[in-house]
Amino acid sequence: MKIVIYGGTVIDPANDLAAPRDVLIEDGVIRAVVPPQSGLATGDMRIDASGLIVAPGLIDMHVHLREPGYEYKETVLTGTQAAVAGGFTAVACMANTNPVNDNGAVTRYIRERAQAANLARVFPIGALSKGLRGEELAEIGEMVSEGIVAVSDDGCPVMDTHLMRRALEYCSMFHLPISVHEEDSYLAAGGVMNEGPTALRLGLKGIPNAAEEVMVARDIALARLTGGRLHIAHVSTKEAVALIRQAKAEGLPVTAEVTPHHFTLTESAVEGYNTNAKMAPPLRSLADVEAVKEGLRDGTIDVIATDHAPHHRDEKEVEFDQAAHGVVGLETALPLALRLVHEGVLSLPDMLRTLTVNPARILGLPYGTLSPGAPADIVIFDPHRRWTVEARNLRSKSKNTPFDGWDLTGKVLWTLVQGRVVYAEEEADRRR
């Protein structure tokens, strides 16, 4: 099976390539990336990418697919349907399922569900501690055998400093990064939004920036002590950005990610007790948003990851204090990231770097590039197409987006995994 993608602009940050190129795919693998009219043999399938961007399939290293245990929120199937519609060809899913992914059997189950869905690649992230309880190390080696790509107690900050130290040491044996949700549980206790004037006015309990800062500072100290690989998930504060910048300058093995909602929205999105603006860490102030953008611009923050966190309507249409934390993100991430390009924060290649080769390298995956010989995981998108987000039309089983009704620019038209079309916009529209 040969596919030719012609007429488009190829952006492959891993190879510092951003130019008009045609792409030849053969048997699921990139065969050639060549200047236009280089006389590529006619393929079994030809995709006209005129006016479009052809890039490596996006990689989201932070999603919640909710299976097993919370299939009413999302399944591996619906989550990967959302992923490919958003241009993602690989996702790494967090361990807070039920049962928790803290052993090889659950890891294997998730991978089997992903094979059955046969859409995006799914890489489970194993729990750091048994049951996410923050007490004893999970069966990390057993999960490595079943294919985990990182370890994380995401959602349950590891308050036991000694456990965190041992986890960093132990995981270094497998070259596994530890993705950390940095929120001091004592400082954040009961908090439901950013601490500050808005929380005071709304009468909601706040979470101070310091809750993130103290944990980032602690874990950087532990990375220095152990040499373990530390990945700071969903950075939300200017103080954390400064600490990570300093750690990187020191040469420590620290990486970081930011979510589209944390670089797009401020705490003001909570006004009116909008539970779709409730997430952990919370949306912060404008100064924090500016700081995470600067972190992206200067490379302090390596990755854009969605923290796609589907929740049922019944868990959001409740009192703000009682609403579930989190928002879906897979289908809005690319156009929100393109806003950074339009604002001049990042060039288009640098923006795509944070969504392709950077997460691939952190997770040790051979994807996120269009190098000849690489698996043909590709996204083709129109960077100028305007569309309106309609929550009810999202492919995710849950519709908890704070961007409902937003006009966004940039639309995914084709997504290919291993040279197979797993999403095509026109076709998707016909089915609707």
Place this chain on the structure above:
Amino acid sequence: MFHRRHFLGIEGLTKDELLFLLSTAESFREISEREVKKVPTLRGKTIINLFYEPSTRTRTSFEIAAKRLSADAINITAAASSVAKGETLLDTARNLVAMRPAALVVRHPCSGAPHLLARLVDCPVINAGDGMHEHPTQALLDMMTIRAYKGEIAGLTVAIVGDLLHSRVARSNVLALTTLGAQVRLVGPPTLLPPEFRLWGVEVCTDLRRGLAGVDVVMALRLQRERQARNFLPSIEEYARHFCITPDALAAAKDDVLIMHPGPMNRGVEIDSQVADGPYSVILEQVTNGVAVRMALLYLLATQEREATEEQAEVGLHAPRRHAGALA
């Protein structure tokens, strides 16, 4: 004038709206002085008090207000309702509204709960206190009480003393007082007095005597005993030593200082009995005015509802209800 469908908070109300609400409330006060304390204004209408927190004063005040307007008042408390069976707030409210009340009065421990109902339930909602957010009828009755003694609110200096962080009474009063032109001073320990309050155009002060210097009005706030357990305070006794409003602490206040408290009081903790029962205390006056304020709001919102329903009937909505009306 006041044309809002719901009464959710003082935030966002204009000075004119506040003054209109106060003068309406003042006009209702006389009814409670009559021999027969009842007018037919809301006859045939039902007011539901949906209370998810214990309350004696506010719930009784709303109930009496409804009854003096001839409305049928129904009280539902969390313990007695289907909340115990796991029903959500929204479902409970939708079921109650299906029985066609003219207004829903909501008290809830979560900030924003009445706002959720106002958005998703088809009925006027009155906020009777939501979490740490607002207690707007309390602020109105406090303004009414101050006006009765001081005339204008503009130009007064008012100290609010105690647990500002957790107080919905304080938030609503700060908004009302500043909108009406008073100077506000917030006094309390730093653990219970977030500095962001300065953005509201008020002074913050951690010294009681300095905070009370020259003030026209002192509002004491109730100190919840559980604050000690969460390490906001070393002990209730130590709080009292620093912040209890005693005759001595009031020495620097104006001679005719008004003493207010939203109740229920912890005597000897936030307020000394000599002060609470003294000649400048208007604490019971506040309670009396509460009925008038709530009568005014029920009148304004419950009669507005009738007009809204008629409009809907005209465009063909709620046809079965129009039919029922025709039979009556």
